Structure formats: C-alpha cells, structure tokens
Amino acid sequence: MEIDYALLGLIQLHPAATGYDLNRIIKESTGYFLTASLSHIYPTLKRLLDRGYVSYENIPLKNRPDKKMYQITPKGSEYLQAWLNAPVESGLDFRAFCLKMSFSPLMSKEVILRHFDRELEYRKGLHEIAPKRGILIELDYLDKEKFDTKRTGLLWDSIYQIYAQTEELRLRWLVESRDRFEKDLT
Amino acid sequence: MEIDYALLGLIQLHPAATGYDLNRIIKESTGYFLTASLSHIYPTLKRLLDRGYVSYENIPLKNRPDKKMYQITPKGSEYLQAWLNAPVESGLDFRAFCLKMSFSPLMSKEVILRHFDRELEYRKGLHEIAPKRGILIELDYLDKEKFDTKRTGLLWDSIYQIYAQTEELRLRWLVESRDRFEKDLT
DNA sequence: TACCTCATGTAAAGCGTTACATGATTCG
C-alpha cells in the first residue's frame, strides 16, 4: 500500500518521528501528495511494526500517552528501496509520480533519471492520443436537440484547454528537471 | 455521492445511455475527472432508480441481458440541479472543480461565472500561503547528518516548481475562461 | 484459437474517513 511506503520514507528522512509528527508533516507539506488522517496513520504504523519494518523508542510523558519515536529497520529500508526502484504506476494524474519523487533524496542519480525518462515516455504517449479522445469526443454523444452545440463546444473546449495545458506544462517540467539533474546532481 | 451526480449528469446529456455506455464514456473521456468501473456503475444506477431519479426503457436482445436505456426523471433533474448550483468542494487538487464544470452545459451563465469566481478566490488563497508551506519547510525536519542539504534542496525545489507552476496555470486559466464566458456565453 | 465487444449483475475484500475515547497544558 502506498501509505506504507510513504510513512516508511518519511521515517527514513526524519528519524525519531512520532505518529503525531507524521500527520503534521503530511498536512503541512504540499510535497507528499497524500491525504492521511491520524486514525489511518496509527494502524499503519502498527502494521509496519508487526512486519518488522520499523521499531520505536518509548518516551514516557507525564499525563499523556507515551511518545513513540519511530526508526526504520534494515528490513524496512530494503522494502522501501524496492518500491523506490520500481517504476511509478502512473494514472492520468501526476500524483503517484510526485509522491514517489518526494522521496528522491533517498534515490541514486541513476534511479532518479530513469524515473523521469519513464514518466516522460508515458506522458508523451498520453499527449499523442489526447486530441482523439478528450472532451471533444463527447459532442458526438450529446443530445443535439436539447443542447446548443456551439455553447457546449465553448464550455467543453475550455475544460479541454486546461487539460492539454497542464499536460504540456508537465512535459516541459519533466524535460527541464531531467536536464538539470543530469548536470547538477551528484 | 459524487458518482451519483456524475452518472445523473451524463444521463441528462446523453439520454438513452446504458450502464455499459456510461462506462465507455467515462473511460474514453478526459472530461469526467472520475474513475468508475462497471461493478460500481450498475449498483449506482440501481440506487438512482430506487430513489426515483432515473427510469429506464427495457430493450430485449437475443442471447444477451436486456439493454436498459436510462433517462433522468424530473425528480432526478431537480436533485442534479441542486448539486450543480452548490459550491464546488475543492481540495488541493482541481479534480472536483473540473468534474462539476464538465456539466456546465447544464448550468446557466450566472451559475458558471459564480463557480469560476469562487474557485479563483479559493486558489488565490492557496497560492498566497504556498511559499510558507510547501516542500521547503521539510528541510527543517530533515536529518542533516545523513542527507546532503544541497542535493535534497535541488530535488525538492523541483517538486515545488511543478506545484507552483501548476497553480499559476490554473489561476491564469480561471481568469481567462471567466472573461471569455462573460463575453461570449449566452 | 484467442481476445475484444456487448450486456448485465453479485459478493467479498480492501481502503479510508469520521466519530468516539481520554486528558493536561498553553495561548489568545
């Protein structure tokens, strides 16, 4: 599960984090393209513990539940690395790619470049079939007696524009970032 | 539920659609920012039927289950309109806005402009707090003994860039579309 | 021969959110 990897990644980046900390980091950061509430985080941490991917140090507090400061184990690190190396399972949106790349500080230069190359190919493919698919196709299905084709075309074209422009922005960003990393990354 | 409104909207736009058709429309279209499988669509249609929001015409076929061609009822139309008029419940992403605006052909000019105005205000707010939040904040939490701050900064900055640029694109698009609709829409 | 399209649906398992439960301290 994605949440497992995300929490494991966060714990590797910020050792000694508690469940409460992880929740705050996820909420405050735009970087982890993830929504997760505390009542989702705690059971997940328990699962990671049961599987031996994390351990914790117990800090007793007065008048509050003990603080559990989590660390990643070697086994957890291995499990996380396998996910970091695996190709991103991209859907139409960019979320999965951005989430995994949030943990790029844990990846080698080669792995990072490979992820960018793969995503670039995938989105180029999307972009090529886009004009054939997309909202414009919908006009064919439309009940033309009830809806003004011109008005509907104007409205749907606008939606298609934001879709196409967003994809173009992503392609540009993928190329530029890849180039910069190739040059500057150690 | 969002899926209820989406199917209701699709049925209003394409009368005589079957569950199978709706699935194809959703899959082929980039417009309906929605994922839904057949095993999700069929129970939803049944629910809409039970509540009196849709009716269907049964077309017997040879060697296949009967074709059910759905239409929206006046009650369903009312229910849909209430959703179309209600403010979009936007999260960080743009999905909810784009989904509702896919049905803008069913809205009056006034309602469309109001949706754009609201979304513009919401995203302006997001954009103002973004530099304070965002990935940059994460560098504070980072374990500086294990990770090279400069390398991590380069990588996270890139993620921040795509976030910020996407938001800027959305703001530009919202303003431009709103202006165009104000002028050209009937 | 094997897969895709058409056409409907059920059942089970997985995933995620909201509500519930407790309780001191600090800030406005």
Added chain:
DNA sequence: CGAATCATGTAACGCTTTACATGAGGTA
C-alpha cells in the same frame, strides 16, 4: 474561558476495486 497542541488509539461505516458469473458474436 475556549480553542489549539500534544499524544495515542479503536470502532463503525461507507466507498471502491477486484474477482466471480454468464454468454454470444465478431475480429485478428
């Protein structure tokens, strides 16, 4: 004086996906 912060967790509910079930006809 009330709200937010810190700190953990359980239970119930609901949404969504995957797997299962059926079956003919057309296409590669």
